[in-house]
Amino acid sequence: MRTLVAFIKKECLEQLRLSKLVILGVVFLILGIMSPAIAKLTPWLLKTMSESMAESGMVVTAVEVDASSSWLQFFKNAPMGLIAFILLQSNIFTKEYQTGTLIMALTKGLDRYKVVISKILVLLVLWTVGYWMCYGITYVYTDYYWDNGIMQNLLFSVGCWWVLGLWVISVMVLFSTLVKTNTAVLVGTGGVFFGTYLASIVPKIKEYLPTFLMDTAPLTAGAESPDKYMMSMIVTIVTAIICMVLSVFVFNKKDI
Numbered sequence: 001m002r003t004l005v006a007f008i009k010k011e012c013l014e015q016l017r018l019s020k021l022v023i024l025g026v027v028f029l030i031l032g033i034m035s036p037a038i039a040k041l042t043p044w045l046l047k048t049m050s051e052s053m054a055e056s057g058m059v060v061t062a063v064e065v066d067a068s069s070s071w072l073q074f075f076k077n078a079p080m081g082l083i084a085f086i087l088l089q090s091n092i093f094t095k096e097y098q099t100g101t102l103i104m105a106l107t108k109g110l111d112r113y114k115v116v117i118s119k120i121l122v123l124l125v126l127w128t129v130g131y132w133m134c135y136g137i138t139y140v141y142t143d144y145y146w147d148n149g150i151m152q153n154l155l156f157s158v159g160c161w162w163v164l165g166l167w168v169i170s171v172m173v174l175f176s177t178l179v180k181t182n183t184a185v186l187v188g189t190g191g192v193f194f195g196t197y198l199a200s201i202v203p204k205i206k207e208y209l210p211t212f213l214m215d216t217a218p219l220t221a222g223a224e225s226p227d228k229y230m231m232s233m234i235v236t237i238v239t240a241i242i243c244m245v246l247s248v249f250v251f252n253k254k255d256i
């Protein structure tokens with residue numbers, strides 16, 4: 001247990017030393033502010049555009065914004081936050097393969113499974129803190145300008161994206177134990193995600209796939225209940241756990 005805690009501290013220091021913590025903090029801070037800001041500025045932007053477009057014979061009608069406009073933007077920004085996170089963290093294993101730092105730690109008696117667990121824990125904590133910080137900022141500003149009370153199933157909808165992020169991270173970790181280059185990790189993770197997204201075109205399996213958690217608009221509008229998303233939620237969590245367990249087994253056998 002002591003060696004696991006020590007390696008977790010090492011991972012945290014590495015994140016801080018490489019400025020990944022700062023970059024992630026800035027990214028999620030900006031995304032959190034962007035959602036209500038864009039919604040608030042939309043009427044002004046349309047009014048400004050209407051003056052120039054009127055000369056071309058085009059008419060831009062006035063648009064009323066409310067809390068739903070801000071949260072719609074939040075869910076549009078969520079993929080950007082997840083992509084930024086994956087791009088920034090995709091070398092969490094491969095960098096150590098290339099520098100040989102893991103060999104030193106393992107030869108000193110560090111168990112291989114502790115390496116994987118420590119990195120998974122750090123990644124999950126970073127994603128959780130960053131994502132929910134983004135949500136908190138959006139919630140406060142949206143409630144200040146409008147009323148969050150009009151939103152249906154808001155917390156569950158936001159939670160869907162958080163769970164989806166955990167799944168993507170687990171896939172990234174699995175590929176990080178399978179391959180040795182950062183490019184291969186990104187290609188593998190992106191390939192699984194887009195393959196799952198394309199599979200969701202099939203109506204019969206759509207609601208069982210992790211990517212179904214992206215479709216939060218019916219939830220926040222009250223057109224669908226959380227029950228419809230439970231099977232996708234269960235499948236996503238189970239497959240994420242399977243990926244993490246497989247990562248431990250693969251890394252135990254890996255030739256570093």
